[in-house]
Amino acid sequence: MRIFLNLRWLVLCLLAGSAVQALAQNTLAPKPYYPPKNILFVGNSLTFYNAGLPNYLFGLIRSADRVGAQFHDVKSITIPDARLRQHEDTLLKTVWARMWDVVVLQGYSTEPIESAQAAENFRSVVFRYDKVIRDSGAKTALFMTWAYADKSGMTLPLADAYATLGKTIGAQVVPVGLAFARARKERPPLALHDPDKKHPTVAGSYLSACTFFAAFYRRTPEGLAYPAELDADTAKFLQATAWATVREFEDQALPMLSTAPR
Numbered sequence: 001m002r003i004f005l006n007l008r009w010l011v012l013c014l015l016a017g018s019a020v021q022a023l024a025q026n027t028l029a030p031k032p033y034y035p036p037k038n039i040l041f042v043g044n045s046l047t048f049y050n051a052g053l054p055n056y057l058f059g060l061i062r063s064a065d066r067v068g069a070q071f072h073d074v075k076s077i078t079i080p081d082a083r084l085r086q087h088e089d090t091l092l093k094t095v096w097a098r099m100w101d102v103v104v105l106q107g108y109s110t111e112p113i114e115s116a117q118a119a120e121n122f123r124s125v126v127f128r129y130d131k132v133i134r135d136s137g138a139k140t141a142l143f144m145t146w147a148y149a150d151k152s153g154m155t156l157p158l159a160d161a162y163a164t165l166g167k168t169i170g171a172q173v174v175p176v177g178l179a180f181a182r183a184r185k186e187r188p189p190l191a192l193h194d195p196d197k198k199h200p201t202v203a204g205s206y207l208s209a210c211t212f213f214a215a216f217y218r219r220t221p222e223g224l225a226y227p228a229e230l231d232a233d234t235a236k237f238l239q240a241t242a243w244a245t246v247r248e249f250e251d252q253a254l255p256m257l258s259t260a261p262r
Contacts (some may be wrong), residue, residue: 034100043106056209063226106143146180210242
């Protein structure tokens with residue numbers, strides 16, 4: 001309940017139009033933390049759309065540290081329109097195929113909130129996958145997905161579902177859905193969704209990547225000279241939006257990633 005109330009307050013702040021510029025600090029407070037180098041995304045078309053969220057994230061990593069980027073590997077295993085449980089057969093082989101630092105779990109858009117039974121099924125799958133991931137020596141991160149373009153009421157239930165699950169298993173939650181809500185409030189003309197109202201545009205995928213960069217590397221993506229296919233002003237806005245969202249979300253005292261160095 002406390003998580004739900006805290007997130008309700010956060011979403012209300014986002015929808016009230018709190019200024020991105022109010023959060024000027026460029027790094028998050030120090031914690032026992034080792035940024036991941038080998039990252040695996042497990043999900044569906046929300047991850048692989050456009051040039052692919054992993055490719056955008058790697059572009060940001062390379063822009064931040066061109067020399068260090070050669071030691072990073074950002075990959076994905078995706079199935080179109082899939083629910084998380086559909087990765088059961090491939091997850092074990094992929095996770096154990098190499099030494100991943102973090103494995104990101106991305107479910108179907110409505111999977112954690114469709115019904116009580118669907119939510120329980122989703123939790124059960126995440127618990128099983130988390131054990132496999134931890135046994136391999138990696139850490140689990142949860143991809144908080146966004147509301148559909150015409151169903152903004154999905155934002156808070158999704159945020160609460162992912163935050164609660166992350167707290168339960170001690171996994172990092174990356175608040176992409178809250179970043180979408182903030183961006184849509186502060187710049188309504190900017191299309192983050194495709195015409196189908198579900199999948200991301202290039203701007204939506206780039207915002208997702210910026211949010212992962214901010215969450216994983218605990219620093220702002222602002223100023224990074226990698227705009228994907230966007231104009232400089234749009235990229236700058238999305239970088240700032242991601243950073244502000246991650247900083248506010250961390251204030252909710254949710255668990256952060258602490259991957260040990262290899």
